[in-house]
Amino acid sequence: MRVYRGLIASEGVAVGPLTKYGFIDALSSVPSNCPTSNSYFEVSRLEKALSKFKEYLVSLKKTLPESEHELINAHEVMAEALVNEAASHVVEEGVCGELAVKRVFEKYSDLFKESGSGLIALRAGDLRNIASAIVENLTELKPGIGGGIEVGGKVVVAKELNPVDLLKLVKQGLRGIVTLTGGVTSHAAIIARAHGIPYIIVPELDLSEVSEGELAVIDSIEEKLLLNPSEEIVSIYVERASKYESLKKWCREASLKEAVTTDGVRVGVLCNVGDLEEARAASTSGCDGIGLFRVEYLYISSSSPPSEESLYTAFNKVLGFFNGKPVVIRAPDLGADKPLPYIKLEESNPFLGLRGVRLLLEYRDEILNPFLRALLRASTSGNARLLIPMISRVSELIEFTEIVERTLEKLRAEGIASGSIEIGIMVETPAAAILIDKYAKVPQLKFISFGTNDLTQYTLAVDRGNVKVSYIYDELDPSIIRLMALAASEARKRGVEVEVCGEMAGRQLAIPLLLSLGIDALSVSPPLVGLVKYTVSKLSRRDLERELLTKALNSTSASEVKEFTKEYLKRAGIEIF
Numbered sequence: 241m242r243v244y245r246g247l248i249a250s251e252g253v254a255v256g257p258l259t260k261y262g263f264i265d266a267l268s269s270v271p272s273n274c275p276t277s278n279s280y281f282e283v284s285r286l287e288k289a290l291s292k293f294k295e296y297l298v299s300l301k302k303t304l305p306e307s308e309h310e311l312i313n314a315h316e317v318m319a320e321a322l323v324n325e326a327a328s329h330v331v332e333e334g335v336c337g338e339l340a341v342k343r344v345f346e347k348y349s350d351l352f353k354e355s356g357s358g359l360i361a362l363r364a365g366d367l368r369n370i371a372s373a374i375v376e377n378l379t380e381l382k383p384g385i386g387g388g389i390e391v392g393g394k395v396v397v398a399k400e401l402n403p404v405d406l407l408k409l410v411k412q413g414l415r416g417i418v419t420l421t422g423g424v425t426s427h428a429a430i431i432a433r434a435h436g437i438p439y440i441i442v443p444e445l446d447l448s449e450v451s452e453g454e455l456a457v458i459d460s461i462e463e464k465l466l467l468n469p470s471e472e473i474v475s476i477y478v479e480r481a482s483k484y485e486s487l488k489k490w491c492r493e494a495s496l497k498e499a500v501t502t503d504g505v506r507v508g509v510l511c512n513v514g515d516l517e518e519a520r521a522a523s524t525s526g527c528d529g530i531g532l533f534r535v536e537y538l539y540i541s542s543s544s545p546p547s548e549e550s551l552y553t554a555f556n557k558v559l560g561f562f563n564g565k566p567v568v569i570r571a572p573d574l575g576a577d578k579p580l581p582y583i584k585l586e587e588s589n590p591f592l593g594l595r596g597v598r599l600l601l602e603y604r605d606e607i608l609n610p611f612l613r614a615l616l617r618a619s620t621s622g623n624a625r626l627l628i629p630m631i632s633r634v635s636e637l638i639e640f641t642e643i644v645e646r647t648l649e650k651l652r653a654e655g656i657a658s659g660s661i662e663i664g665i666m667v668e669t670p671a672a673a674i675l676i677d678k679y680a681k682v683p684q685l686k687f688i689s690f691g692t693n694d695l696t697q698y699t700l701a702v703d704r705g706n707v708k709v710s711y712i713y714d715e716l717d718p719s720i721i722r723l724m725a726l727a728a729s730e731a732r733k734r735g736v737e738v739e740v741c742g743e744m745a746g747r748q749l750a751i752p753l754l755l756s757l758g759i760d761a762l763s764v765s766p767p768l769v770g771l772v773k774y775t776v777s778k779l780s781r782r783d784l785e786r787e788l789l790t791k792a793l794n795s796t797s798a799s800e801v802k803e804f805t806k807e808y809l810k811r812a813g814i815e816i817f
Contacts, residue, residue: 249429252438254416274336289377345371491770495526508761529565531763551614559622573629596630668694680734692742714798715744756784
């Protein structure tokens, strides 16, 4: 038996035969010199190739739930932009369509590499997959990856997985996923988690040493991949997989109840959603409202910012889904890995550049003002709350709240119905966590929400999408817990509510620690609502504060924290995912 350590992208247990899944990179076969004397003909070929790719996406959409359509739409927008620019290359440089597509891809690929960000590199992978599919269509190859192999009941192993094709494979019933590259925040990982498919990233795996049909066990609870295990090991994991399925049933039952600790503390369990269809689905998942509504999809798939009216319509819809329950709408968190086609930002390190609230204050006329007007108008039809992203200075909060007040005054002067809203800040930087007592002096601040993904990244100085240093990235690192404990304590002293909306909120081993910090609400992916409620309902906050918190604050490593937290959960009779 061979055992590999990996990075958990989607929790679960899977046992099954391996099948290799290779990406057909048509770009590698494009010649470096491909002149044409008929630019009109080449542009026509490009248009037909794009049309064929769109047909493929439409057919894929028909097999998927509406909640997955936004990703397909984003790929269509990227494909259109790629082909339009390639057509310009054909006319201006007199090259064939294949070479034009390759040059456009290489241009943007180089820009992605210069950013130095693993997260942006993941998006570059999407562009490569699209460019390769367009070239395949130009050369009359079938679009996609893997050559149409059947993956039902199997564990797929690949260097990487295209998220669009992964959605198709989900329909075939694949049992688990192993890749060499990727990240826990990649589109593929998000899709796997949404569909409950175990997924582990194992950079050290050598695909040449993996045999087709070889039995594999994915243990993406204990961060392990087992190849060619003994019958005894297989039977143990088959039983674990069965337990896992039973736990999911308990979680489904728990999702319909309130999350109340054994000592009577009610904890809100909210949902993170990225578009209206996700919000609609979340409204039936048992969540107590929305803890994070990401509006970026409205901004990144168009050649201009969304209008006030389109934003107002979107906000009204999501508020309607939750009928009076709290809906936290985050102001557009743009920049960094979410570049905009209509704002050109050339930054050597975009994750430390003009992003979040910094970008909103810089582009207030184009982006912030229409957003605020739409949200304040929509707030009359529901329980809307406003979350400000990427705060790192108290002056940013003061300036932002002043703009909100002025916007509200203008709307009322215009005779437009609007309501005041509660304001919160994302705690994503150590600067914000350390100075919560100062932020709390701003009277409009009513709640904070820990964005643990970025807080971990910035505190540990780790690019969370870079597999070379991914072993360092862990929200359970004692430094993260200390920062959160400090900020949560200062917020609670001053009557400011405390929520968590990052990946950490849905991580079972983190829930006891978060409860010990006095967290009021956890906001998670809709499929995790039941797990979180199940876990919360079997814990006592009083006991956690007494037994777990001091130990966590005095730990020296994330592995140490995990070990005693697991033991605590077992003593509490909690089945661990």
